[in-house]
Amino acid sequence: xxxxxxxxxxxxxxxxxKFVNYKVGNVSSDSSFLEMLxxxxxxxxxxxxxxxxxxxxxxxxxxxxxxLYINGRPHGPxxxxxxxxxxMRKFKDGDSIVIEPWRARPFPVIKDLIVDRxxxxxxxMEGGFVSVNTGNAPDAHAVPVPKQxxxxxxxxxxxxGCGACVAACKNASAMLxxxxxxxxxxxxxxxxxxxxxxxxxxxxxMDELGFGSCxxxxxxxxxxxxxxxxxxxxxxxxxxxxxxSA
Amino acid sequence: xTNFFTSSIGKKILMAGLGLFLIVFxxxxxxxxxxxxxxxxxxxxxxxAHFMGTNVxxxxxxxxxxxxxxxxxxxxxxxxxxxxxxxxxSYAKTHPSQTSxxxxxxxxxxxxxxxxxxxxxxxxxxxxxIFGGVPEVVIDGKTYHDLGLLVxxxxxxxxxxxxxxxxxxxxxxxxxxxxQSAFQTFGLDHRTLTPVIKASGVIYSVVVVAGFILIPLVIxxxx
Ligand code: HEM
Ligand code: SF4
Ligand code: FES
Numbered sequence: 266x267x268x269x270x271x272x273x274x275x276x277x278x279x280x281x282x283k284f285v286n287y288k289v290g291n292v293s294s295d296s297s298f299l300e301m302l303x304x305x306x307x308x309x310x311x312x313x314x315x316x317x318x319x320x321x322x323x324x325x326x327x328x329x330x331x332x333l334y335i336n337g338r339p340h341g342p343x344x345x346x347x348x349x350x351x352x353m354r355k356f357k358d359g360d361s362i363v364i365e366p367w368r369a370r371p372f373p374v375i376k377d378l379i380v381d382r383x384x385x386x387x388x389x390m391e392g393g394f395v396s397v398n399t400g401n402a403p404d405a406h407a408v409p410v411p412k413q414x415x416x417x418x419x420x421x422x423x424x425x426g427c428g429a430c431v432a433a434c435k436n437a438s439a440m441l442x443x444x445x446x447x448x449x450x451x452x453x454x455x456x457x458x459x460x461x462x463x464x465x466x467x468x469x470x471m472d473e474l475g476f477g478s479c480x481x482x483x484x485x486x487x488x489x490x491x492x493x494x495x496x497x498x499x500x501x502x503x504x505x506x507x508x509x510s511a
Numbered sequence: 512x513t514n515f516f517t518s519s520i521g522k523k524i525l526m527a528g529l530g531l532f533l534i535v536f537x538x539x540x541x542x543x544x545x546x547x548x549x550x551x552x553x554x555x556x557x558x559x560a561h562f563m564g565t566n567v568x569x570x571x572x573x574x575x576x577x578x579x580x581x582x583x584x585x586x587x588x589x590x591x592x593x594x595x596x597x598x599x600x601s602y603a604k605t606h607p608s609q610t611s612x613x614x615x616x617x618x619x620x621x622x623x624x625x626x627x628x629x630x631x632x633x634x635x636x637x638x639x640x641i642f643g644g645v646p647e648v649v650i651d652g653k654t655y656h657d658l659g660l661l662v663x664x665x666x667x668x669x670x671x672x673x674x675x676x677x678x679x680x681x682x683x684x685x686x687x688x689x690x691q692s693a694f695q696t697f698g699l700d701h702r703t704l705t706p707v708i709k710a711s712g713v714i715y716s717v718v719v720v721a722g723f724i725l726i727p728l729v730i731x732x733x734x
Pocket of ligand 3: 320325326327347348349
């Protein structure tokens, strides 16, 4: 397959970037989107040009590194997948494809298509943990957990912190991410102990870093590769009300 | 509590609460307006409007109402600015994802409602209370402002009718998203209740907008 790629190139966070067009040919329809970019980069290196910088690590949909905004959609035109799981057969031969980095004030571009997502780590440092004493691991049945809550907490914990929710949201809101992190603890007895401090601290950090607020558009849920549900946002709102009125 | 209403979630909770309050008020307002086309005489409307304008309890309510509008508008503008600032560089290519359609245009529908509110205030509230010049009518020996006549005169003008209908359609768009969104903002998420709320939001928006639009149509095309 042949493609015309319109790729955002930017030397570093300080310099202005621009779109550059590239042609890439002989791409297997079974290759992943990242493998297609690898092909392009090899050609660029052979031509002594600067390869396109993009984030990636596991290449199997679990690390959350790959983060490309492809033809107007985070992770491109498929449901419940990351860019590394996107196949070129999802495109038509000869397509032109626009590739941009995540756009959000708290996610500045480091180089080309790579953005700095340290903002997520900063939010996690405010409460993405439970404070426990070290010692022997307790028996699994020592603290009873309702099955339904265990399942919901597990679903929330599936978030890989990719930031597609922020990229998709018209407000660059991090509410889906933060709500997933708050929910995975709020639903479990171990997490309830610090629930109020956690939600207050994480929301305060999210605001301070400059993410937008939630307009309940649902764009995040539609684009999340892990199917994190909007019900988590209802839950964080509830948790925030509980924490604020106490 | 101090930081509650300055946080992103707190601001939305306040907006949602005030929004729901305005939704209830709109129903009362519609009820009174409909008196104009339900009855042959304008008296019931004028008496109701007089009651709304003079009753002490309602006077207090009026302050709350103005405050409610002002706060909803102020917070709406603040939230919107912050949301714009959160994305300084926009995307070159966008794709309409499966989202609540009108949620993306809340500020646009809001601006139209805002323009209408300013005109509306000048036309009725300020004219009755401050500028004067409202015709009067005597009902059972008591003098009332004939606000009903004012409405009839306005709704005989073609472009007024068109602007009015246009505004209310946009108010409907604001509420098609806003009604259910407010409950999500409050954290309400329930297997059976949430679908009921979503359906009620659609029914409310359609019925209330249709009700308001009916009035100028009946007057304009009536005799
Ligand atoms: C000039 C007038 C108005 C302005 C400037 C305004 C502004 C806004 C804005 C910008 C939003 C979206 C907030 C967001 O993106 O998160 C919003 C939401 C909303 N508005 Fe308005 N609005 C106005 C009038 C009204 C009226 C008259 C009503 C009701 C009768 C109303 C009810 C609502 C509701 C229920 C929401 C949803 C709140 C939520 O998402 O939780 N608004 N308004
Ligand atoms: S909620 Fe979904 S889209 Fe957002 S960071 Fe987590 S996995 Fe990515
Ligand atoms: S590279 Fe790890 S999720 Fe795509």
